[in-house]
Amino acid sequence: MLRLSLAAALSFGLVTVACTTGTDESTEPAPASVSTTSLAPTTSIVTTTTSTTTSTTSTTTTTTVPPDIVAIENVLSRLDDRSLAQQLVIFGAAGSVSDGLLNAVGSVCVGGVFVTDSSQNWSPISSPDAARSAITELRRAADACAVAPFVATDAEPGTQILRVPITPLPGAATLEANHMAEPGTTTVGLAPSAQAFAAGLSDLGVDVNFGVVADVDVGDRFYMARQNRSFGADPDVVGAITAALVEGHCAAGVAPTLKHFPNQGSTPEDPHLADSFSANSPAEWRDFGAMPYEATSAPLVMVGHIRYPDVDDGVSAVFSSTIVSGWLRQDLGYRGVVVTDDLLAMRGVGADLGVPERALAALRAGADLALFVDARGGEATIDAIVAAMVNDPAFASTVRASAERILRLKGALGLLPEADPAWFALCDSGR
Numbered sequence: 001m002l003r004l005s006l007a008a009a010l011s012f013g014l015v016t017v018a019c020t021t022g023t024d025e026s027t028e029p030a031p032a033s034v035s036t037t038s039l040a041p042t043t044s045i046v047t048t049t050t051s052t053t054t055s056t057t058s059t060t061t062t063t064t065v066p067p068d069i070v071a072i073e074n075v076l077s078r079l080d081d082r083s084l085a086q087q088l089v090i091f092g093a094a095g096s097v098s099d100g101l102l103n104a105v106g107s108v109c110v111g112g113v114f115v116t117d118s119s120q121n122w123s124p125i126s127s128p129d130a131a132r133s134a135i136t137e138l139r140r141a142a143d144a145c146a147v148a149p150f151v152a153t154d155a156e157p158g159t160q161i162l163r164v165p166i167t168p169l170p171g172a173a174t175l176e177a178n179h180m181a182e183p184g185t186t187t188v189g190l191a192p193s194a195q196a197f198a199a200g201l202s203d204l205g206v207d208v209n210f211g212v213v214a215d216v217d218v219g220d221r222f223y224m225a226r227q228n229r230s231f232g233a234d235p236d237v238v239g240a241i242t243a244a245l246v247e248g249h250c251a252a253g254v255a256p257t258l259k260h261f262p263n264q265g266s267t268p269e270d271p272h273l274a275d276s277f278s279a280n281s282p283a284e285w286r287d288f289g290a291m292p293y294e295a296t297s298a299p300l301v302m303v304g305h306i307r308y309p310d311v312d313d314g315v316s317a318v319f320s321s322t323i324v325s326g327w328l329r330q331d332l333g334y335r336g337v338v339v340t341d342d343l344l345a346m347r348g349v350g351a352d353l354g355v356p357e358r359a360l361a362a363l364r365a366g367a368d369l370a371l372f373v374d375a376r377g378g379e380a381t382i383d384a385i386v387a388a389m390v391n392d393p394a395f396a397s398t399v400r401a402s403a404e405r406i407l408r409l410k411g412a413l414g415l416l417p418e419a420d421p422a423w424f425a426l427c428d429s430g431r
Contacts, residue, residue, distance in 0.1 A: 068408070072404055072416070079147075084389070085385035086111065088111055088359075088369060089382065090111055090369055092119055092121075095120055097113055098138045105375055105382065108141045109147070112207075112369065116373075118163060127165060128165045131204050132204050132205060147410060147415065147417065149415075150409070153210065155210075156211040157245075158172055158229075160229060166200035166201060171228065172231050179237055186241055190244035194245045198248055198253075207415070208254070208413075209254055209256055214238060214258040215260060216230070216235050216266075223267050223268060223271075230265050235288060250299075255412070255427075259304060263285055263306065269348070272347065272348065275347070278307065286331075290332065298427070299337060301328065303339070303341065304318070304341045305348030308320075319361045321365045323365075324338060337369060338366060341371065342372065355372070358370070359372075409426075
């Protein structure tokens with residue numbers, strides 16, 4: 001009877017056990033008494049007391065289960081294998097995103113939905129009202145979901161990669177030059193500007209921004225430098241600018257994402273067009289490219305299609321357990337949500353795996369979310385994740401751990417049913 005009471009109490013959040021034991025072995029204990037006091041829908045106290053007729057010693061142990069953990073466990077208990085698998089994917093679609101997902105996947109109840117003007121997700125593409133209306137339509141389509149998807153986009157400083165119609169931040173070169181001339185423009189001035197920028201994203205309905213570039217340039221001829229999307233070759237400067245961008249997004253309640261781990265700034269090739277190999281060794285990356293990710297409070301990190309010839313047979317970083325589970329999770333201690341770069345259209349992902357196999361390989365390497373800019377093949381991808389869960393208990397445990405991190409992020413974004421966002425920290429989950 002005692003074991004059943006404790007288990008039930010633990011499931012509700014608070015357990016107090018008081019035990020009194022006698023020192024005279026000739027006496028027998030009186031029957032135990034059990035009382036239960038209700039505190040809240042998810043919390044109760046159970047007290048068990050045993051007394052004797054001789055001198056006694058009393059010990060009381062209290063275990064409190066925080067409400068965020070209770071909320072996540074409550075949601076997980078309602079999700080079957082398919083619903084769990086759906087939490088681990090992000091899809092985009094051409095035209096109406098909700099119609100595209102319903103046609104390709106059969107549901108909008110996925111981990112996230114990627115919206116962008118380049119897929120004509122609203123029209124006219126320059127209209128904030130049109131973008132807001134399209135995202136509102138998506139939210140309505142997700143009303144019946146056990147857990148709503150988050151809405152993500154890609155909005156970097158400048159206008160080159162700005163996938164939603166809002167007033168841009170200054171471009172990367174300007175932010176770098178400002179910092180070099182006066183660091184206070186970054187440490188004091190940039191976070192408020194980033195907060196206003198992210199508030200614009202939030203006003204449209206965006207929850208997650210994939211647009212915080214943490215790449216450190218190896219040289220002017222390398223891909224990110226040629227694109228003018230990175231903040232230069234000094235890791236300290238890159239770290240300061242990205243930290244300010246993260247701080248501003250967090251203050252606005254929008255989840256920022258650092259990218260492209262380990263460091264797209266070290267690759268000459270464009271990963272959209274070809275395999276993308278790092279010019280740095282792993283040791284050089286640790287001394288050079290890792291700095292912006294050290295002690296970051298960003299709730300998401302995006303892993304890019306960067307290859308190291310001597311690491312896991314030169315596969316893309318998204319498929320490398322050494323890079324994702326080793327460098328990022330173990331070496332840097334990152335505990336937030338790990339998302340892949342696009343697994344559908346970028347040639348740097350490689351041609352040797354089909355779409356479902358790409359998702360499985362990324363999740364097995366340690367990613368939490370597999371990103372596909374289009375939902376083509378989405379249903380087969382979810383089917384493959386479910387089949388792998390059924391056939392491999394270790395992989396099923398991996399899926400559950402990823403789902404817990406994703407649900408924690410959604411809790412902080414106000415997307416978790418019956419949970420107060422104040423129970424969750426949006427931007428200290430990285431450590």
